[in-house]
Amino acid sequence: MRPLADLRVIAVEQYGAGPFGSLHLADLGAEIIKIEDPSSGGDVGRYVPPYTDGEDSLFFETFNRGKRSLSLDLSTAAGREVFEDLVAESDAVYSNLRGDVPARMGLTYADLKHVNPRIVCCSLTGFGMTGPRAKQPGYDYILQGLAGWMSLTGEPDGPPAKSGLSMVDYSGGFVAAMALLAGVHAARRDDQGMDCDLSLFDTAVGLLTYPATWHLSAGFAPERTRHSAHPSLVPFQVFAAADGWLVVGCAKEKFWRRLAEVLELPDDPRFATFALRRQHREELLEILERAFATRTVAGWLAVLEPAGVPCGPVNDVAAALADPHTQARNMIVRTEHPAFGTVTQVASPVRVGDEPPAYRRAPRRNEDFGYVTDDLLGYGPEQVARLRAAGAFGA
Structure with missing residues (x-):
């Protein structure tokens, strides 16, 4: 059996954060039954450009492989009836809506x-279900600004910048998936379910980690650093080579000694320790930048990697996906889609055991209607007809 079968x-x-969290559960074998509102055409992610085809998009494929889809109108009494029948047969209800909506929709x-006394109700919202911002919509870019991330990103003399990826959304999805699994574990042990109140805001603030500790405990004022430099470790940043950029990091004293040997730097008491290198940051970086500019990225990697100095190229996305290690780690997934043909995407980094996951494309909207109504819930034709006439499945 797969780990979560x-x-x-x-x-x-809908969209990114919530589906990203349940994607990893699906890859591990969990059955994810995705409820899609028929009045709005289902998950808005189905329509995200530029790669769309009717009610499907490559964006939607990315976040929803391996799931099932049911069109269900939860605003109707008949739709609610079907939903509660599903709850009786399930371990968890998972949602990503605005903070005040789960209670309003009866999802707590x-x-x-x-x-189902053992049901776990896991809500991932923008700002949580309590607090002064609970009713506000929360989006990744807004949270990156609000939680201080953008103030730390970019060059010191440039504007605040966001991460190139929606890292608050994705981290929130991971947090929600972890909370859901913990909740189900406890519910099976104690025969009692619970609420799991997760938020993108909490996730973003929680990821401030040690700069937050430094600030709260010692008054440290985080600020943007030149060339993406680490706030305390020197050198640990990007350097310009003759034909591109590379990252070099000396997170241990032994790495600094190895780098100094490769660069044939003379012993200099100013750079003997972590603290001294930080104190004399400007002088050291001037020396290093001048040295790194003399060779290509490949030339530097050819001498730094064998010497055991942590380093790597600043790849573009194409180069990262083509890296031999990407292939060796089985990080590329292929599924077949009726409109897009072979869809190639990245795998989940979550690995459990040795058996490789079995991948299935994302569902067409309402593709699993028959499975849910007939196989899972055991509805007969007359019951399906009654529920359909009452608007459970949309117009």
Whole structure:
């Protein structure tokens, strides 16, 4: 059995953060039944340009492989009836909505415990279900600014900058998946479910880590650094070579000694320790920048890697995907899609055991209607017809 083959999750999810979290559960074998609102055409991620085809997009494929889809109108009594029947057969209800919406839609443990006392209700919202911002919509870029990330990103004399990827969304998805698994573990042990109140805001603030500790405990004022330099370790940053950029980092004294040997630098008491290199940062970096400019990136990697100096090229996306290590680690996934043909994407980094995951394309909207109504819930034709007439599955 795959690691999570005995886990069923009802996902009222959309766009990026929520689907990214449940994607990893699906890759590990969990059954993710994705509830899509028929009145809005389902998950908005289906329509994200530029690569779209009707109700499918490569964006949607990225975040929803291996899942099932059911069109269900939760605003109707009939739709709610089907939803609660699903809850009775599931381990968790997972959502990513605005903070006040789960309670309004009846997706909390208090709303569902009468159906299934062991249900885990995991809500990933922008700002959480409590606090003064609970009713505000939360998006990755906004959270990167609000949580201080953008103030730390970019060159010191440039504007604040976001990460090139939606790291608050993706980290929030990982946090929600971890909380869901912990909740299900506890529910199976204690025969009682619970709420898991996760937020992108908490995730972003939590990832401030040691700069936050330094600030709160010692008054440290984080600031942007030139060439993406580490705030305390010198050298640890990007350097310009003759034909591009590379990252060199000396996170241990032994790495500095190896770098100095490769560069044939004379012993200099100014650079003898972590603290002294930080104190004389400007003088040291001037020496290093002048040295690194004399060879190509490949030329430097050819001497730094054998010497055991932590380093790497600043790749573009194409080069990162073509790296031999990407292939060796089985990080490329291929699925077949009726409109897009072979869809090639990246695998989940979550690995459990030796058996490789089995991948399946993302579902077409409502593709799993028959599986849910007939196989899972055991509805007969008359019951399906009654629910359909009552608007459970949309117009």
